[in-house]
Amino acid sequence: xxxxxxxxxxxxxxxxxxxxxxxxxxxxxxxxxxxxxxxxxxxxxxxxxxxxxxxxxxxxxxxxxxxxxxxxxxxxxxxxxxxxxxxxxxxxxxxxxxxxxxxxxxxxxxxxxxxxxxxxxxxxxxxxxxxxxxxxxxxxxxxxxxxxxxxxxxxxxxxxxxxxxxxxxxxxxxxxxxxxxxxxxxxxxxxxxxxxxxxxxxxxxxxxxxxxxxxxxxxxxxxxxxxxxxxxxxxxxxxxxxxxxxxxxxxxxxxxxxxxxxxxxxxxxxxxxxxxxxxxxxxxxxxxxxxxxxxxxxxxxxxxxxxxxxxxxxxxxxxxxxxxxxxxxxxxxxxxxxxxxxxxxxxxxxxxxxxxxxxxxxxxxxxxxxxxxxxxxxxxxxxxxxxxxxxxxxxxxxxxxxxxxxxxxxxxxxxxxxxxxxxxxxxxxxxxxxxxxxxxxxxxxxxxxxxxxxxxxxxxxxxxxxxxxxxxxxxxxxxxxxxxxxxxxxxxxxxxxxxxxxxxxxxxxxxxxxxxxxxxxxxxxxxxxxxxxxxxxxxxxxxxxxxxxxxxxxxxxxxxxxxxxxxxxxxxxxxxxxxxxxxxxxxxxxxxxxxxxxxxxxxxxxxx
Amino acid sequence: xxxxxxxxxxxxxxxxxxxxxxxxxxxxxxxxxxxxxxxxxxxxxxxxxxxxxxxxxxxxxxxxxxxxxxxxxxxxxxxxxxxxxxxxxxxxxxxxxxxxxxxxxxxxxxxxxxxxxxxxxxxxxxxxxxxxxxxxxxxxxxxxxxxxxxxxxxxxxxxxxxxxxxxxxxxxxxxxxxxxxxxxxxxxxxxxxxxxxxxxxxxxxxxxxxxxxxxxxxxxxxxxxxxxxxxxxxxxxxxxxxxxxxxxxxx
Numbered sequence: 112x113x114x115x116x117x118x119x120x121x122x123x124x125x126x127x128x129x130x131x132x133x134x135x136x137x138x139x140x141x142x143x144x145x146x147x148x149x150x151x152x153x154x155x156x157x158x159x160x161x162x163x164x165x166x167x168x169x170x171x172x173x174x175x176x177x178x179x180x181x182x183x184x185x186x187x188x189x190x191x192x193x194x195x196x197x198x199x200x201x202x203x204x205x206x207x208x209x210x211x212x213x214x215x216x217x218x219x220x221x222x223x224x225x226x227x228x229x230x231x232x233x234x235x236x237x238x239x240x241x242x243x244x245x246x247x248x249x250x251x252x253x254x255x256x257x258x259x260x261x262x263x264x265x266x267x268x269x270x271x272x273x274x275x276x277x278x279x280x281x282x283x284x285x286x287x288x289x290x291x292x293x294x295x296x297x298x299x300x301x302x303x304x305x306x307x308x309x310x311x312x313x314x315x316x317x318x319x320x321x322x323x324x325x326x327x328x329x330x331x332x333x334x335x336x337x338x339x340x341x342x343x344x345x346x347x348x349x350x351x352x353x354x355x356x357x358x359x360x361x362x363x364x365x366x367x368x369x370x371x372x373x374x375x376x377x378x379x380x381x382x383x384x385x386x387x388x389x390x391x392x393x394x395x396x397x398x399x400x401x402x403x404x405x406x407x408x409x410x411x412x413x414x415x416x417x418x419x420x421x422x423x424x425x426x427x428x429x430x431x432x433x434x435x436x437x438x439x440x441x442x443x444x445x446x447x448x449x450x451x452x453x454x455x456x457x458x459x460x461x462x463x464x465x466x467x468x469x470x471x472x473x474x475x476x477x478x479x480x481x482x483x484x485x486x487x488x489x490x491x492x493x494x495x496x497x498x499x500x501x502x503x504x505x506x507x508x509x510x511x512x513x514x515x516x517x518x519x520x521x522x523x524x525x526x527x528x529x530x531x532x533x534x535x536x537x538x539x540x541x542x543x544x545x546x547x548x549x550x551x552x553x554x555x556x557x558x559x560x561x562x563x564x565x566x567x568x569x570x571x572x573x574x575x576x577x578x579x580x581x582x583x584x585x586x587x588x589x590x591x592x593x594x595x596x597x598x599x600x601x602x603x604x605x606x607x608x609x610x611x612x613x614x615x616x617x618x619x620x621x622x623x624x625x626x627x628x629x630x631x632x633x634x635x636x637x638x639x640x641x642x643x644x645x646x647x648x649x650x651x652x653x654x655x656x657x658x659x660x661x662x663x664x665x666x667x668x669x670x671x672x673x674x675x676x677x678x679x680x681x682x683x684x685x686x687x688x689x690x691x692x693x694x695x696x697x698x699x700x701x702x703x704x705x706x707x708x709x710x711x712x713x714x715x716x717x718x719x
Numbered sequence: 720x721x722x723x724x725x726x727x728x729x730x731x732x733x734x735x736x737x738x739x740x741x742x743x744x745x746x747x748x749x750x751x752x753x754x755x756x757x758x759x760x761x762x763x764x765x766x767x768x769x770x771x772x773x774x775x776x777x778x779x780x781x782x783x784x785x786x787x788x789x790x791x792x793x794x795x796x797x798x799x800x801x802x803x804x805x806x807x808x809x810x811x812x813x814x815x816x817x818x819x820x821x822x823x824x825x826x827x828x829x830x831x832x833x834x835x836x837x838x839x840x841x842x843x844x845x846x847x848x849x850x851x852x853x854x855x856x857x858x859x860x861x862x863x864x865x866x867x868x869x870x871x872x873x874x875x876x877x878x879x880x881x882x883x884x885x886x887x888x889x890x891x892x893x894x895x896x897x898x899x900x901x902x903x904x905x906x907x908x909x910x911x912x913x914x915x916x917x918x919x920x921x922x923x924x925x926x927x928x929x930x931x932x933x934x935x936x937x938x939x940x941x942x943x944x945x946x947x948x949x950x951x952x953x954x955x956x957x958x959x960x961x962x963x964x965x966x967x968x969x970x
Contacts, residue, residue: 433734440932441736443759502889503860550887608735610759638805638886640757640915641955666889667916707891 132378140283143276152275156347158388159282160186163340164361165368165380166289167333170296172366173375175329176309177230181222181238182365184245185215185334187356189341194262194351195255204264204346205281208339215338216331223327230312239359246357261352264345278347282340286381289336294377296332303558303566303580305329306375310555313517316537317547318567319625328576360404364391367408371415373422375557382423387411442601443610450597450646453653463492467526468629468660469514474523476509476684483509485684487523491629496651496661498675500668500695502705506684507664508550511631515547516540528628542570546627550634550664552614556607560598560617563606564589567624585624592620596650612639619650629660636667648674668706672696680705723748723878723909724769729778729788731768738764740933741778746878746926751900751910753920753941756930757954762913763805765930766880769911770802771795782878793825801871805882809863809870811856818855818866819847822873836873843902844869861892865899872903879903881912885919897923917955921945929954 143152164182171177189211196207226237249256256262269277296302304325307315316322345351368387373379390411394404419426469491476484484506491497501507512518514525516537525533532540546567554563565585568575581589593599596616601609606617615635622630635651636644648670651661665671671678672692680688680695682704688695695701702710724746731739738761746752754762767773769780771792780788787795801822809818819840823833841848846862847869855866864884871879884896900923904910914920921927927944929937931954937944944950 429734436732436734436736439736440740441732441738441759443738443761500889503887503892610757612758634887638758638883638915640755641917642953643758666887668890705889705891707894710890 140280143274143279147274149274152279154389154392156275156278156282156344157391158385159279159286160340160344161361161364161368161388162381162384163282163285163289164337164365165372165384166286166293167335167337168365169333169369169374169376169380170293170305171326171329171333172369173380174297174302174305174309175326177326177330178235178366179238179330179333180235180359180362180366181240181242182333182337183356183358183361184238184242185219185337186341186344186361187242187245187249187353188215188218189338189343190345190351190356191249191256191262192338193342193345194264197264197346198262204342205277208281208342211342212335212339215341216335219331219334220327223330224323227323227326227330239362242357242359242362246353249353249357256353259353261350264349264351266349267346275347278343281343285336285340285343290377290381292332292336296329297377298580299576300568300578300580301325301328301576303562304568304576306558307555307566309375310557311553313537314549314553314555315566317515317517317541318621319538319541319570320566320568321536321538321571324571360408363408363412364388367412367415370412370422371419373424373426376422376424379422379424442604442608443613448597448600450650451591451594451599453591453595453657463495466493467491468493468528469662470524470526471510471514472524472526474510474513474525475521476506476513476518477521482684484513484520484523487681487685489679489686489689491660491662492677493628493660494655494658495677496655496663496675498671498678498692499662499664499681500666500671500678500705501681505681505704507681508633509684510681511547511633511664514540515545515631538568538571541567541625541627544625544628545631546622546625546629547631548615548618548622548633548635550637552611552618554606554609554614554617554621556605558606559603560593560606560609561586561589561602563617564592564620564624567621569625589620589624592623593617595623596620597646612643615639615643615647619647623654627659629662630654632661632663632665634665635663636665636670644670668710721748722746723783724911725779725781726765726769727779727781729765729768729775729780731764731773731775733773737776738933739768739775742930742933742935744928744935744938746909746911748877748909749907750926751904751912751924751941752926752928753924754911754913754928754930755915755917755920755944755954756936758915760930761933762930763882764933766802766882766911766913769795769880770800796825796874796876799874799877800880801874801876801878802880803867803871803882803884805886807860807863807867807887809855809858809866811854813855814852815847815855815858815866816851819870819873822870826874833873836875839875840869840872843872843906844899859892860888861895864888864892864896868899868903872906872908876908878909878911881910883913883915885914885916893919918945 142155168179168182171179192211192214193204193207196210197204222241226234229237250258304320307320308322308325312322364387368383369380371386372383390407391404394407467490472488474484474487487506487510499507513520516535520533524531527543527545530543532543561581565581593602596619598613598616598620606614635647651674655661663675676691677689678692678695679686680701687704688698688701690698722745726742726744729739729742730737742765754765756762764773768775771790775788779786782798782800787798819837820833823836826832844865846865855863858866885893888896912920921941921944924941927939927941928935929944929950937950
């Protein structure tokens, strides 16, 4: 969610916000012309390096949720690239700055290929390790880096009266470029993909987002301008050595700047950097640097997390939102909107075509001694609404996870539409025409309803990555699907503000964006009110009439028996019975395992 | 029956607007009251406001003649109000016994009391005694819910609040849970529950409350709510009369 949008949405004049930024930018640009105080010029130059790092880190940490503690590695790589190229090949150090960006991005891609297989803490550790490895290489590869004695760069040749202007303005340009890149990414499919990864990486994969590619692009974007800034910084201090260039404290400061200003916002990292660098100088000047810096930044990090866990900009935004929404009814209480029929293929007679769309053969999956699936085999006929029932813990959700690709089976095969898919990634299965929803809804709460629905991708292409997040035919299709779910009036609301039932409808519209052949629904009626259950049943019937095949896990027996045919019964990880609803209700095995001997069907909750 | 709990014009929300917009509600001692209504009506929010997890911005909540809407959750717990949350909240890797004892956490210093309560709770829920050393994660859905109920009784509360006790349970487990709820009522507990499974919830209850958009629309005896045609039309789906299910017609 970009801050500009939000500020506007909560009623503040957008021009005011733009005005504040314009004034700050003019002051920043004019400063060296108005004052020749080198102390402050130095402070601003260091703030700018930090800001470029923070804006970059925000792409991978704020948008995608991956914290890198190795960002100063890119400063070091950039500085060494400029230093080595200038001393070996010659020329003005500024000429080599673009190369510094390329080297940093290339290293980020390489590191990304390794590190992006991991998540959470493992990723943090790998980025720290990379930083230390680079430092060790810089110390020991004497012939290239001159080891601990470092590289000394020639002093600038321009007139002394120009002071540090070239450094100053190059860094301002780099900050501008970083902001532009960050702004652009947030508005394209890459940005939506990164946000989806932050909120729920498994879910992102099931709606067709090729997660490794997105993360590597994000990581490269976080490195490229920081590498260039590192090159400028190296030239500015004119001395490049392993300790100062691969300094983990700078990595920590970059992270702190992002957290303090506000993760995931465009301007937050800049604000954070502008706050932290002056504190850094204060620590160096007043308290002798060194350990006092650690104390100040440790303390500041603790205070931020305690008092402003979301950072400055989001906290202010929440405060304003609270003020404007006080006394107004929350969205969650709204009644369901009118539903519109879906355009598309004309409804034809329902019923199976005789061809198996999905076939599961002998699936096994064990979790620490528990056999969740133990040789499970079943098939789903094209054109049917097939029910999948079974006691809690009988392996229904595990079967879904194996079919959708969120988990890998220990043994067994999954065939879909004539292809074996059990070795494919979740996104490839989505491209093949497999869509699923989750038991507990997993919409992306920080995106708007419309952004949620356009997030799924039906195929992968590089060109598509650059497309606007909400644009073209897809946006029109998404609006149509929202109208189909009766959620059109909520399109611009954040999904966070919706009730559980409203989220279920959004999730259904979302999975329909994939235009799947087979839709797996995990407890579509769980935790929602009967009127809404009836609506969802109605939607399933309409979609089925248009040719969609369904496999539905559900405990609501009136719904299952009224909607599904055939019904599959799972118990202890095996499929113990298949049949029409009538047959299932009379099957002694099913009565024993699942329904209970005294089972009686209540009146249908979801009568058409 | 005397009034045990009273909500007067309670307004509350989470920042993005008010979810509760003036809720008036009474719960009689010894009754079983079930709140139903569409998703987002504010049912779970009512429970959060009563248990002190969410502070109302307006209105009052009075429990046994004491105002509780400005009290901290642990004080409200000590007064005798407990809540069983919606999601499966057992510690899967702890034993059944350890999980149940967790319910007496704020009374943990009085070992004798805790032991006595544990014995009482085991008597009410024999499962707790029989499988005390079993890992909670190994129990079935209905059994897990029963252990959660047992845990909520460790402080000997007067009012037990259940947030969607039926959610995600298979038909057999639902029967186990229904039996467990009956046992709690027989032990003299007052129950306040929120249910999406309207028929299950109202059949278990003496009183029914219908909420929509943060307000109470109807408060009556449970069977009167269940058979109210208007409510059925709006929220319960289908018709109140027992229409034969489509499958039964074929059977």
